[in-house]
Each structure stands twice: as C-alpha cells, then as structure tokens.
Amino acid sequence: MNIVACVKQVPDTEALIKVKPDGSGIDEGGIKWVMNPYDEYGVEEALRLKEAKGGEVTIVSVGPARAMETIRTALAMGAEKGVHVSDPLLDNTDAYTTAAALAAVIKGLNPDIIFCGQRAIDDDSGQVGSILAAILGIPQVTIVTKLEMADGKIKAIKPIEGAQLVIESTLPCVITTQKGLNEPRYASLPGIMKAKKKPVDVKNAAALGIATEPKAKVAKMTPPPDRAPGKIIAGDDPAAKAAELVRLLREEAKVI
C-alpha cells in the first residue's frame, strides 16, 4: 500500500507563547518545536497499516527549514521517505495554500490512503485535510477514532455528540485523525539512526506549480486579555459571606 501521512511542525504544547508587539505573529525565539500531536496519530496509524498490509509510508510537510526535524522524527518512527515543501513564500500561509501544496505533492505519489491530523494545535483551523480531499477529488472521513480496512474499503468510527458514526469509504481517501485513535510510538534508537539516511525530497512552490498568494490572511494577532484578579469576600459570618457570594454571582458575574 501507498500510504501518506501529512505532518505540521508546531510549538510544543508546553511552550510559553508570546505575541510579537506588532501583532504579525508569535515570537519564535526560544520555542521548542514538535510534531502536531494530532498528526502523530496519523503517522502511527499509517505505520500500523503498513505493518499489517505491507507497503510504504511517505511523510509530507509544508513548513520552513526547521520542519525537516519533524519529518525526521516521523522517519525515525518508521516511515520510509519524506517530502518537504519549503519556501519562504509559504511561511505561515493559509489552510487552502497548504492543502494545495500538499495536493501537488500527493498527486504524484498515487496514494491509497492519506492521513492528516484533524487540526493543528497552533492555528486550530481544522481545514487542511478537508480541502486536500476536495482538491484531490476523493472522499474524506474526519475526526476518526477507530479505523479498519478490508476488501479495499475502510470503516471508520467518528464520535459525535452522544453517539458515534460508523462510516465506510472507498479508497483512496483522506482520514483526519483524532485523539483516541492509537497511542503513537516513541522512536527507537535504531529508528533514529536509520532516519538520518532516509530520503527527503525538498521542493519549493515553483517546482510544484502552485499559487502562493493566500486566500485568507491573519490580519492581526493579539494575546488573550489578562485575567482580572479574583475577589475575596471578607467577613467572619459564613452565612453573610454566602449571601454576598450569591449576590455577586447574580448581579456582577450574572451567571445565576
């Protein structure tokens, strides 16, 4: 099987994010970069599928030079090769352009199945997998927590409010992966050493023949407002304090 897993490099979930003073983006100084956790489920599922059915896993990423580290991490986990779309014109681009770049690469790979994280934890757009499926003209199943494959079809489970959907799809298709699908492996030491020698193609936008002008632009980024300090109700009489608390919740916070 020809399996593709798309990955994005994002700031570590524990990184302290600071917005640049001019609001053009985040200050990248001192940030530790990691693979988007939702993409890890995709890589793991891709590897499990390969281990069960044979074939190879190709990792595709759109991102600046540092995104190569994330591709290498996926190769260390066990993928065979990678394609890195690296072009300053695509830095911090929008979901559509990212999907268009991925599609341009993936068309040439002739895949049976494509995995994307259901969203990236940095911009939370959650669109890339869907747009990618639309551009490629193939089915998509989003936010998948269980996947089976038999007779050239997949059966996926997708949780919805109070129930779960069982969705069948023909191949090729795009699966966007959700927490719960699997427990991603950590790269083994032999895997890490072998990853150094695995091939990664680096391509720019011109080589892929894609438009680089984003359809959506982030106009301004602002940090969340500082949280107002809490209020302490003074006094010795618990009953009076409780009454005051109820009054404040009702009249000031307006939550009851």
Added chain:
Amino acid sequence: MYNEYFSESHTMLRDSIRRFIAREITPHLDKWEEEGIIPLELYKKAGDAGFIGLGYPEEYGGTPGDIFHQVAYMEEIMRCGAVGLASSLGVSAIAVPPILVLGTEEQKKKYVPPVLAGDKIAVLGVTEPSGGSDVANLLTRAVRKGDRYIVNGSKTFITSGTRADYVTTAVRTGGPGHKGISILIIEKGTPGFTVSKKLEKMGWWSSDTAELSFQDCEVPAENLLGEENKGFAGIMVNFQKERLYLAVEAHAVAELALEESIKYARERVAFGKPLTGFQVTRHKLAEMATLVEASKQLNYSIAAKIGNGQPCFKEVCMAKNFATKACDRVVYDAVQIHGGYGYCREYVVERLYRDSRLFAIGGGTYEIMNEVISKQMGL
C-alpha cells in the same frame, strides 16, 4: 546550547527517552520504589526501544552511536527522578564490555544479543564483602577441575543482582595480585550459585542490589572470558566510561534538583512573597546553577576526549569527584529550599538527596578517585 556536542539525532533520542519515561516509568515509579524492584518487562521495553543496545555493534543487536548519544541517554534517563531505577535498567553497561573485549565470537554471540534485547540481565560481579576498589586482592577463588571451574566466595553490592541471568564475575585463578585474576560468566541456575541476600539501602530503592554466594559452584570452563589470569584488563576497560557516566549522572541529578527548586521557589509564598523574592534564595539558586554548569562543561569536554580516543584517566576521576561534590551541594540546598516538604517523600528532591549519596561511593569512591588523580600527578 552545547551545539558542538549534540545534533539532531541526540535531540531525537532525548525526545524518545522523555516519552519512554512519561509512558513506561513515571506512572509506576513510586510503587516500584516502595517494592524495591522494577518489573522485568521494563528491560524488554528499553531493549525494544534500542536503549540497552546503545553504543554496541549491530552484529550483537546493538546500535552504534557516538559518546554523546550515551551522555544524552544518561542525562535523560536520570530525569525519571530515581537514580536506582536508571542504574538498574542500565546495568549491562558495566557487565557487557568485558565480554566484548575478552570473549570469543561464540561467547559474544551467546551472551550479548539477549542482554541488549532486554530478554536477559547481565551484571558485573567484582566487589566482595572484604573490598571493592581493591580489585587486585579479591578473594573469590576458582579452581580448574577437568572441564569445570569450582568457584567459592561471595560478591556484594551487585546492582540488579537478585535476578541476574549472567554474572560477569571476577575470580582468582592464580596467585596474589592482579595477575591472578580471571573473568568467568556465571549463569543463573548454575549449581552452587545463589542470591544470599537482597540488600536494604539508603537510596536506590527500585534497584535490587544483591549479595551473591558461590559454594562449590561448578562453572563450565568454556565460560572463561579470554585467557586465564588475564581478566584484570577486562575489568579495567570499564573504568573510564563508568566514571564518566557517573559524573554525567551526578550533573543530571543536580540539574533536576535545581529545576525542581526553581519551580518550588517561584510558587511557594512566605512572608507575603514567593521564595524567589528573597535574595538569600536567589543567590542559593544562582550558586546551584553555577555548580551544575561547571560540572556539565567539564563532563562534556572529557566525554569529547574519550570519544576521540584520548586517554584521560586523571581528568575523568576529577570530573567524577567534581560532579559528585557539586551534586551533594545542590541536592542539599534543593532540600533546604523545599523546607519541610523537601524532607517528605512526596517531593522528588527527597529521593534525589538519598539517591545521589552513592555517587561518592560507587564506581570507585571519592577517595580512590583522589588517589588515582594524585598518582597521575606524580605525587
């Protein structure tokens, strides 16, 4: 930082070890510490991840790397917060090298791959109740009788000794002194080989430490490593790296204690402000950080020398002693900053304080290191 020593594969190794710790160790650590042992599956999991085979040739199931992969491994695995666990898991690092240096191809193929895979545990049996660093005067006696050696004696402070499958054992086959020493691989189940005691210790609780007894223990002669009476070199081969690893472990433990102290000092409020609001605490933390940094710099520079094949017997002893003293100071102050909580098991610095006491004792004591240093100085 330290880009001259570490590159991408080292960073990836660190990430893997962090995940390994978070998934396989942290959820169970307190229980294993109380139980005084780690489950055998942990060896298998570490073997599967390739951690036990780090630095060994591929033909024996290892994964070659440079010295800084080993340094990175040591630093990261210590971050589980239990020196004993990390040492027990990594015990083959002292038991396997003599086999590779002295053993025949057949012996290497037989003993090394299952250990690196985490299926078997190999330990080093040198220290005896009567002496540790005084290797040349060890008493355990092996007498050749036909196709067997009859071994009598005992070994103590054997890390991971209660469940060892293979004991790389130093025995006396010849006359007094280091020229009478051989190394035998004594396998679990050999008649006359028993675990006489599991030792109760100040720290390193999750590491099972044993006293081993050999009473007319019949060891096949084919288990001799190298030539008879030439085993001393096989023991010495370990020393340089073992001391480096202990030095690195000491700076890693100190660094963890420092980080825990900074975290605590920022959160803990006394007299209306966090502890970091007091100059006395800030300066204490500054001095701790300075000691950690100095240890790291020295250890890394010596690791680089060892990696380049430069002998540095003196320097590695200096590194071990410096890092040990620095760690002693840092864990002391870490407990001090934590106050009463630092004396309670709930806080990791309490364990680091106990566990790190061994650095000045194991792998050659602080005093033995100074002896080696002073001899190298021509005194």
